[in-house]
Amino acid sequence: MSLNLVEKFKDKQILSRLKNRDKEAFIKIYDENVEEIHRFVYFKIGNREEANDLTSMIFLKTWNYIQNKTLVDAKTLRALLYKISRTSIVDYYRENGSKMTVSLDDEDNNIDVIDETENPSERLDQQSNLALIKRMLPLLKEEYREVIIMKFINDLSLDEIADISGKTKGNIRVLLHRSLNALKELVEKERPL
């Protein structure tokens, strides 16, 4: 009960501060979400430099949106960031005229992996897993890749994914099931025996 109240208080507080054009409040939103949004963009377009530029643009667009439109609930901020990310990615595809079809970054432009384990064999295993998934993800259908990123990489709830993608929770469940099967199939094919 008291935890709920604290959460409600924080939501109302951040929303009011954003409406009052408080830059510190927005920077707080940025700090809390930037890595997640960058990851989403990166796995969608497959290029780190482009992901950096797009992420930067997404936050600026979000700021402008909050100032010009009515945001009723602070809980929808995360969903708003994802929605703006999706439309920005669509714009990006339209401008560049192509979609990610081959892989996530090239070999000499690897992304940083913060690995907490000290065990070299585990680390190697982790790297190989990452490499395999990285190679397979771009081969998935666009909508499959998107739900996998949101659910299994960025840990969004079914409700949040449904809200962002404009689908029902049931649809998202089905989509997740199919996308996991598709990815598993691709990984099984590629995996050395």
Next chain:
Amino acid sequence: MTDQELIAKLNSLNKISPDQNWLKSNRELLLSQISNSGAEKLAVWKIILIDFSSALKSASQPVYALGVFVLLLVGSVFYSQQIFAQAKPNDSLYIARIISEKLKLNTTFNAQERDMLAVQFATSHAQDISTVLSDPQFNTEENKDQVEKLNHSFKEEVNTVKDRISRLPAKVKKAPVALLVATGSEVIIADNAKDGERIEIAEKAQPTLEATSSNLAASSSVKIENVESDANEANVILDEATKLFDSKDYTKASSKLKEVDEIIK
């Protein structure tokens, strides 16, 4: 590979993060961009105000609404009567005064207090009517209808006062009054507080008790007589006030009503 293993591998991808230098530089860039579009650092008082209003809003709505309702109810009962007390019968706020008085009467549970309040309110209304009618700017041919209504209201208020006053002594009479009568060797206690009135006879009275009991008996009888005489006196004064009012001597009628008010208090 099972689904669980695949999901675990996907989960491990959330450790991928952008370059820390880029994060810092982009933060600075974003700050300057939003500052250019009107973002500012809020003043401390504004933050306190936002925190306060957020705390209020975060209380669950039904509880909040109930709290406000209770506050309004209590406030209206205790303060509205004082706020509207100055409203005169020709004011638009007079109806608010009547409502707030009715509210106060209905929330007074002691019957005797309620009668007292009703007498005070009705006397006050009659006084106000007299005051309004004594105003030559109001009591004109143009306001004939209103004057007629007020004349009628005055009679009603006087009748209310009489009716409520007639109830007051009856209640006082029924209040527990112990009557002690001391005879040579016995003390008789008569108590009319209950329906089955009782008489107790005690043995030999002390000389001091004798004196006390006779005093008490005397004072009780005097009290009842006083209340009855007060009521009679008030009725007489009310009749006088009505006569004065009928003869359009509003100022004197008003001062007579003040006397009734003082007697009742």
